[in-house]
Amino acid sequence: MNGDNSQDGSEINEEYNNTFDNDNINNIPDLLNITYRQEQILQLTSFLDLYNLPQTMPSVQFINGPKSSGVNYVMRQVLQHYSQTCYEYIVVKKGSVIDHKSLMREIGRKLYTLFAKKYPEDEINDSEDLSYEKGSEEMSALAFAKIKNIKSGLDSRAIETFSSFKDYLQNLLLYYDINIDSPTSIYIFLQEFDDYPLLDFNTIFRFSKISESLHGSKFQIKFIFSFKENSVMKQYIGGMVNPVITQFPRYTSLEIESILSSNLCKELINIDEVFGRQFINICCESFSQTLGFDLMQLSKIIKYKYKEYEEEIVLCKYNFAKFLLNNKHILQSVEVKTVKKRKYLDINEDVDVEDKKQKEDKYINFSRMTKYILLSCYYCSYYPSKCDSLFFMKSINENLLPKSKSSRSSLSNYELSTEPRGFALERLLLVFNIFFYQDNEDLSNSTMRNDLGTDVNFANCFTQLLDIKYVGKNINDYFDCYRTDCKYKLLLPPVEIKKIAESIGFERTELVI
Structure with missing residues (x-):
């Protein structure tokens, strides 16, 4: 009886081991690629x-x-x-x-x-x-x-x-x-x-x-x-x-570049893979300070950048050194002076508003989107997140009031912060979308139909605001700029923000004090 049982047990163990042996387990990562x-x-x-x-x-x-x-x-x-x-x-x-x-x-x-x-x-x-x-x-x-x-x-x-x-x-x-x-x-x-x-x-x-x-x-x-x-x-x-x-640890910068290169090189540049890797690497180095190691956002912005410079890349015959020499400011996208190469950042500029007063404004070379980002940075720096529901959600009694009057009634119950505070990038993007599309309702549908969304344009502008020190990071966040809870704050004085709001006819002026 015992002998039969041991024999049955050995057969079961043998079948068990043959079904899932060590070689099969070790090959799992290779199978999943x-x-x-x-x-x-x-x-x-x-x-x-x-x-x-x-x-x-x-x-x-x-x-x-x-x-x-x-x-x-x-x-x-x-x-x-x-x-x-x-x-x-x-x-x-x-x-x-x-x-x-x-x-x-x-x-x-x-x-x-x-x-x-x-x-x-x-x-x-x-x-x-x-x-x-x-x-x-x-x-x-x-x-x-x-x-x-x-x-x-x-x-x-x-x-x-x-x-x-x-x-x-x-x-x-x-x-x-x-x-x-x-x-x-x-x-x-x-x-x-x-x-x-x-x-x-x-x-x-x-x-x-x-x-x-x-x-x-x-x-x-x-x-x-x-x-x-x-x-x-x-x-x-x-x-x-x-x-x-x-x-799951965070990917390193080299791992991020390797993953994006393996996934995007064939899609973007099927002719020259070497140029594709170099192009992806420089985009990662430039935008990772703003986006962190967000694979989805980095892949979007790399696709958009390549599409923007595709003609010049072909003219340079996929020579990266020659391409970079002719496009030293490839990633500077804030100023309107570069509108011929970067139309997507200036789609919201008012063509017929060119009076003398605006020409004297030192922010005249900023695109309309960049100015709205600065306004959004001001709001996020001086208003805590608990105020968002007060200013962006109407109560039943305020549904018939204009936005400015309903905001003033909420603002009267809150004391504005005297010093800028850190804010998350996700909150800034949400506030920007509210401000921008409330003042530009005719552009919301056409922009939202873009496959890449508004995040790419937003990232371009915000990166340059960091470079010119109009927006900065909290001092503690400089030690780890890629962490997910990294905070930013506005470095411009509120007086300058008020000028920017007046130059674009910002509707929610009661929020700029």
Whole structure:
């Protein structure tokens, strides 16, 4: 008896080792074709249920990495790579979540969609008939009634509380449980969880206990949370949650240039890859001070810069030294003097406004967009973020008032800061879009239709304002200018901002004091 058992055990172990040997695991990064993240991929795969043994794998995983560190992309690639044979998964993005209730409904809806696509209704009915074919008619009737009752509770819109969410998951898993023969893990990946709005602090603790409370089904729910801020992630560690953690470090400047070169060279310059790498490197060096190591924004601005100088690049026959010699100011895009080469920065300039008073203005050579960025910097430096809702959102009683009067009523209750304070680049972009398109409504539609958006133009102008010291960084941020929470502030005196506001006919003059 013992001999037979040992023989069976050895056969199982041999089959287990042959299915997932060390060579296959070590080749995972090569299969996914992802560079600079081999260690993280190996760690992630060691925590995933690749062997259909849900009980041995952690039910909660934390992934921490700053913006543009590849967290979401790598995790989605790893989940997709093995999802067909090992487990099921869904991804919840922050844009689909408004509050705690919408999060639970989104999870319920995505799980239902996942099961409905993989296990159609006709297959479920056939499997039910086969399961009870040998049983009595009474047994079949009871089973049919049970299935019908369970299916009646599969409406994610009915989820109101965590208790109803748990009941919904229980019904959903039991309804589709008949389609599988062995235990199967279902991973729920919640991207950038620290950006989810209006969530209860205990949400993660409740989710971590779901697997324990669900019973009777071979499906097992597991959660993966990604965080951009390490300080937020640490708040949830310990106590009732003891997750496994995977850290994604920030890409270095050389890694950023290598990633962009490998992805953009063939797309931009298929003729000369050497020129493409040199062009990408100089763009990264110039704009990383403003954009940090944001791969998405850097790729946008590189594409735009290449499109702008494409004719000159061809004339130089892809000789980078010759091209750079003829275009020493390739990245200076603030002044209107360069309008022949940089039309996209001057699309908002008033052609018919050229009186003597404006010619005497020292800011006359600034594009209209640059002036609005300076106004936005002034607002962000002297007004805290809590004032945004006062000045940019109307109450019911103020809906019929002009913008200036409604802003004055809010401004009367707030004392303006005497010294400029640091602000985040994301907030500046939001304020700029409000100011710019309120005064230029006729341009909003045509500009927004641009595939690259307004961020490229914004980055060009803002980079030059940093170079000429009209805008600067907080002194503490100079030690690490690439960190995600880097702050900026306006260096111009408020008197100069008032002149700029008058020169462009700024509508919200009550905000410039």
